[in-house]
Amino acid sequence: MFGISAALATPLLPDLSIDRARLASHAAALLAGDCDSVTLFGTTGEGPSVETRTRLEIARELVDGGIDPERLLLCLHDTSVAGVRAQVRAAGAAGITRFLLPPPCFFGGAQPDGLFDWFDAVLRDTPGGRFLLYHIPQVIGVGLPVDTVARLARAHPDAVVGVKDSSGDLQTARAFLKLAGLEILVGDERLLARAASLGAAGSISGLANFAAGRLKRVLTARREDAGLNELVAAILRQPVVPAVKALLAEATGEAAWRRTLPPLRPLRSGEAHDVAAAFRAFRNG
Numbered sequence: 001m002f003g004i005s006a007a008l009a010t011p012l013l014p015d016l017s018i019d020r021a022r023l024a025s026h027a028a029a030l031l032a033g034d035c036d037s038v039t040l041f042g043t044t045g046e047g048p049s050v051e052t053r054t055r056l057e058i059a060r061e062l063v064d065g066g067i068d069p070e071r072l073l074l075c076l077h078d079t080s081v082a083g084v085r086a087q088v089r090a091a092g093a094a095g096i097t098r099f100l101l102p103p104p105c106f107f108g109g110a111q112p113d114g115l116f117d118w119f120d121a122v123l124r125d126t127p128g129g130r131f132l133l134y135h136i137p138q139v140i141g142v143g144l145p146v147d148t149v150a151r152l153a154r155a156h157p158d159a160v161v162g163v164k165d166s167s168g169d170l171q172t173a174r175a176f177l178k179l180a181g182l183e184i185l186v187g188d189e190r191l192l193a194r195a196a197s198l199g200a201a202g203s204i205s206g207l208a209n210f211a212a213g214r215l216k217r218v219l220t221a222r223r224e225d226a227g228l229n230e231l232v233a234a235i236l237r238q239p240v241v242p243a244v245k246a247l248l249a250e251a252t253g254e255a256a257w258r259r260t261l262p263p264l265r266p267l268r269s270g271e272a273h274d275v276a277a278a279f280r281a282f283r284n285g
Contacts, residue, residue: 002162002183002201003036004215005073006208007044009245012259018050019256020058024065026209031071034212036202042075042100043139043166044206044244049261052078052087060094069095073132073204079104081121088126100164100204101131105140112148119148123156131159132185132204135176136166143167146175153182164204170194189215190229197222206244207232210251211282227285234278242267243275250276 008027011019027038040062041047041055055074063069074091076099078084088099104110104118123131133152137143144163153160163176166187173195176184183201186192192203196219208215211228218225235243242260246267249257258266267275 001219002185004034004202004208004212004219005037005039005185005204006030006035006212007042007187007204007206008038008040009206009209009241009248009257010041010045010047010050010261011257012261013256014259016259016261018054018058020061022254022256023058024062024067027062027067028065030208030212031067034216035208037071037073037098039073039075039100039204041077042134042204043136044209044241045075046241046261046264047075048077049264052083056087056090056094059091059096063094063096069097072096073098073100075100075102075134077102079106081118084122085125088122088129092128097128097130099129099131100134102134102136102140103142103144105142108141110142112145115142115144116148116151119152120155123152123159126159129159130161132162132164132183133160134164134166135172136164136187138167146172146179149176149182150179153179157181162201173200174198188232189218190232192218193222193224206235206240209244209248227282231278231282234275238267238271238275239264243271246272246275247279250279 011022013019059074074096076084076087135144162183164185165173165176168188170191177198186195186203189205189207214228241264245257249255260266
């Protein structure tokens with residue numbers, strides 16, 4: 001079972017450069033706790049707003065600092081095949097072979113055959129890489145048809161290991177779960193118990209930044225956690241990434257976590273008050 005991976009939030013210094021020391025200590029603490037892995041620079045990690053070279057440098061620094069590369073996933077961001085391949089090669093030189101791979105997000109009208117061609121071109125020239133394909137159409141505007149995923153898994157059985165489904169739709173998760181031999185992960189934590197009962201392997205979760213233990217129990221027991229579901233609902237009433245960072249600040253007592261990269265902005269005071277109240281109810285529930 002894949003287990004619980006924290007969709008790692010990215011801490012920032014006052015000049016909005018990445019606080020590398022805080023990021024490293026946060027990742028290490030999560031891995032020493034209930035997280036099976038951490039995922040760098042995904043949606044919660046504001047990855048598209050971080051320069052490619054910086055993402056790769058930090059991934060290498062984490063490995064050099066003692067984190068097992070087998071417990072790291074790196075989200076890849078580029079619309080060009082060559083750009084993604086270059087990131088995989090650079091990460092591979094640091095020992096990282098596990099990747100979260102979203103579709104190219106500029107040409108929103110791409111047809112399934114075109115998406116297949118793009119992924120196929122990436123996967124043909126990235127030997128040794130293991131890829132979770134990333135389905136989050138409500139954010140990037142491009143989805144992954146189930147049939148396209150099935151084709152890619154048949155064409156690249158050693159490379160395509162699973163799907164992260166962040167659609168928030170149980171029927172979509174059910175469709176992916178029918179694909180034999182793939183690990184299916186859910187991004188919407190409210191679906192975790194039901195998806196796990198259908199065979200889901202775990203979750204890459206923003207909430208795992210501060211609530212991995214609760215998520216682990218949901219996954220292993222396959223039983224709903226009403227308090228966790230209510231917290232997710234409260235997050236979804238706000239801009240999601242700033243809300244997760246506000247909750248992380250609340251959980252740690254470290255206000256620096258509230259900082260975000262443009263175009264995102266920190267929650268306004270009223271929004272922050274609402275998510276803080278939801279977090280206190282969650283923690284005390």
